[in-house]
Amino acid sequence: MSEWRDLRREASFRGVPFWVDSDSVPVGRRTQLHEYPKRDQPLVEDMGRRTREYKFVGFIIGADFISQRDRLLAALDQPGPGELVHPWFGRLTVTAGDCDIAHARNELGMVRFNLTFIDGMLMFPVQRVNTRRQLAAHVPTLLESAKARFDAAMAKVDLARQRVNAVRRALSSAYAFAINFLKPLTSLAGDLGALVQSVINAPGALAASLLSDIASVERWFSGYGSSGSLQSSRSRARAISALSAEPPVADDPEVAAIQAAVIGLVQDAALVDLLLDMVEVPVASVQSVDQPAALSVQLEQDGSTVEAGSVMDTGVPVADDILALRDAISEAMWAIAGDSLPEHFGVLSDARLALDRHLTEVARSGVWLRPYQPRTTVSSLVLAHRLYGDALRSAEIVSRNAIRHPGFVPATELQVAKS
Known part of the structure; x- marks a missing residue:
């Protein structure tokens, strides 16, 4: 024919x-x-x-x-x-x-x-809220509030009578968290002993330097996928929440107050670090065509082509991941707010609302996941072509579900993108 x-x-x-x-x-x-x-x-x-x-x-x-x-x-x-x-x-x-x-x-x-x-079609300009800029506007206020919170807590402590060994034991968990997630602190205090000396001798200078260094770190967005900027953010948020559950390690109320103040400072600094990372996360710009014609007969209406590849590689977020990250950071902010004075609580609440609005917009611009179970073991190339008509998206399925070998995708329930 x-x-x-x-x-x-x-x-x-x-x-x-x-x-x-x-x-x-x-x-x-x-x-x-x-x-x-x-x-x-x-x-x-x-x-x-x-x-x-x-x-x-x-x-x-x-x-x-x-x-x-x-x-x-x-x-x-x-x-x-x-x-x-x-x-x-x-x-x-x-x-x-x-x-x-x-x-x-x-x-x-x-x-x-x-x-x-x-x-073509007639389209009028539509005003959209810049959620990234709104989130960034809350960071300076949060920095000032975190510094004031730490200074107020340390002002109640008589630092001259504190024993170094007792303070050292009290700050061990906070320092362990900091060396994993707050690189600027390691440059200010190379070891736990240096941190203890800074807290006892110059707590205000330590807090000011730490928060200033966190805010001045150069940041960039490297993608939504497994190798992108968002990979470790969720684990950092969970670690912040876990740090709030640290029990006092000393019976001395002043040592316990120092421990709570330093943990609060480290949490605030880590939270600011997270929020500044989230400011760099853009709302994806996605264009889709419902029921497109075959490429051999369809006019390219916009004069451009779309490169084949995985959803994550082409710069489209997975909505489920973004919402899980939003909830983890929000939970961490609630954990900090629960131990804060009313003034700091209000600043955290405003920042949390701005974060929720921004990451919700990012999620709306992404794709959603759905469960899918192959009937038999199949190659990821065949499965990607069956689901999307594009075998090049096989890497997306493999990385999402931690498949050991791309040639043998097991007949178990998988999480795949809806489109």
Whole structure:
């Protein structure tokens, strides 16, 4: 059978079919010709791709042509873009332009028309809240509040009478957390003994330097996937929450107060570090096409191509992961707020709301996961092609489900992207 017979589709607009006698569409580039005196060659200025207007000369015929005509008229009068099924170009999103319909006395039971559909749609600018900037605006206030919280706690302690060994035991857990998650602290206090001396001799300078160094760290976003910036953020948030549950290690109330103050400072610093990392997380920009035509017959309406690859590799977040990260950080903020004075509690609450808004927007721009269980053991390439029509997304399935060998995906429940 001829290829064109396989590719041809029945024409319709917004689901209303019609017959086509002929069609045309202008293609090419818009140009502006500049001619200059005493020059043989003109300057041709490229003004962009021509607007594609799909024009049809066709008809509707049959015993019910009146009702079919009225349905087509209603579809043409409806404002906004709609789906056009073109006989040769497939499914397109277009806006109805100037059209006319004519009846003839010698063509009873039939209506002829000339239809014009414009590639594109009228879109008005829509104001969107910059959630990243809103979250970043809360960081300076949080830094000041964290410094004030630590200074107020340490002001109640008589540091001159404290024993180094007792303070050392009390701060061991906080230092162990810091060397894993707060690199600036290790530069300020190379070991636990140096941290104890800084707390006893110059607590205010230690807090100011730590928070300042945290805020000045250069940051960048390296992706949503397993090798990206978000990989360790969830574990850091859980560690912050676990640090709040540390029991006092000394019976001396002043040593216990020092322990609580330093743990609070380390938690606040780690939280600021997390929030600044979240400020760098962008809301993904995703364009999708519902029921696209075959690539061999579909016009590339936007003039660009989409590279094949996994969801994570192409810069699209997994909504489930983002929401889990949001909840983990929010829980850590609640854990800190529970041990805070009302002033610091209010600052943390405002920052938490800004964080929730931002990460919720990031999640909305991503894809969701769904459970899927293959019937038999299958190669990840075959499974990716079966699910998405794209074998190159096999790495996504392997990394998401920790598959040991990509050639043998077991017949167990997997987590895969919905699209």
